[in-house]
Amino acid sequence: MNYLKSLLIVLLTAMGTNQVFAHALWIETDVNGKLNAKHEVKIFYGEYVANERDSVQKWYSDVRDFTLWLTTPKNEKIKLETKAGANYYGANFTPTQEGVYLLTVVHEAKELGGTTKYEFSSVAPVAVGKNAVISGSAIANPLHAIATEAKVYKVNxxxxxxxxxxxxAAQGKTVTVFSPEGWSKDFTVSADGTIEFLPLWPGRYVLEASNYEEKSGQHNGKAYTAAWQGATSSFVVSK
Structure with a gap:
């Protein structure tokens, strides 16, 4: 009986760990903003490729306690207030200058998944005016994958x-592209820190970079033996 009980616990723990790996946090917002006009932002947690956006009450551990930051074109960092909806957290800001704004989240979950520590992060650009070039090296998130321009892309x-x-450059790491049609594909980051692909369908695409390391330490009083990072961004494609 004790053996069967222990085996069940191990299996349930593994299932929980796999579920965490399948989930991600991502930001959705219009890539183009207007001067002195309120700009809306939404933060989701779930599985984009399956079109699943979890109820905020079901978010893993304390992920709902994330902090949303706005970095302005002049490199000012502002904490934005968020408000819970049914399956997202909403926020807004009003651009007062031209350039590229960056919305960022980095949150290390309080609870371990088995003996693995999890970090969820996301970044989203908003371009105001003609400048749409994104400097990837200027983003503070430890891990990130983001399109090189803040614009609406075209099919093909x-x-x-x-x-x-x-x-x-995250050479050798994996970036997964999730399409609005439920298609996904893994790409390996090249030596110059890039991947490149052709979008085949219109809609919003989500990028997820991941990093897994076997290392040990203490996290909130509990021992961990591995650390996982999942980082997202998204962009829109039109016909």
């Missing part, structure tokens, strides 16, 4: 993505 036109880990 190349999308180039920069991927960074701890301030340097």
């Amino acid at each position: 036109s190349a999308v180039k993505v920069n991927a960074y880990l701890n301030g340097t």
Whole structure:
């Protein structure tokens, strides 16, 4: 009986760990903003490829306690207030200058998944005016993958993505592209820290970079033996 009980606990723990790996946090917002006009932002948690956006009450651990930051074109960092909806957290800001704004989240979950520590992060650009170039190396998130321009892309036109880990090119790491049609594909980051692909359908695409390391330490009084990072961004494609 004790053996069967222990086996069940192990299986349930593994299932829980796999579920965490399948989920991600991502930001959705219009990529183009207007001067002195309120700009809306939504933050979701779930599985984008399955079109699943979890109720905020079901978000893993304390992920709902994330902090949303806005970095202005002049590099000012502002904490934005968020408000819970049914399956998202909403926020807004009003651009007062031209340039590229960056919305960022980095949150280390309080609870471990088995003996793995989890970090969820996301970044979203908003371009106001003509400048749409995104400097990937200027984003503070430890891990991120983001399109090189803050714009609406076109079907069958190349999308180039920069991927960074701890301030340097994330060579050899995996970036998964999730399409609005339920299609996904893994790409390996090149030596210059990029991937490139052709979007085949219109709609919103989500990028997720991941990093897994076997390392030990203490997190909120509990021992961990591995650390996982999942970082997202998204962009829109039109016909």
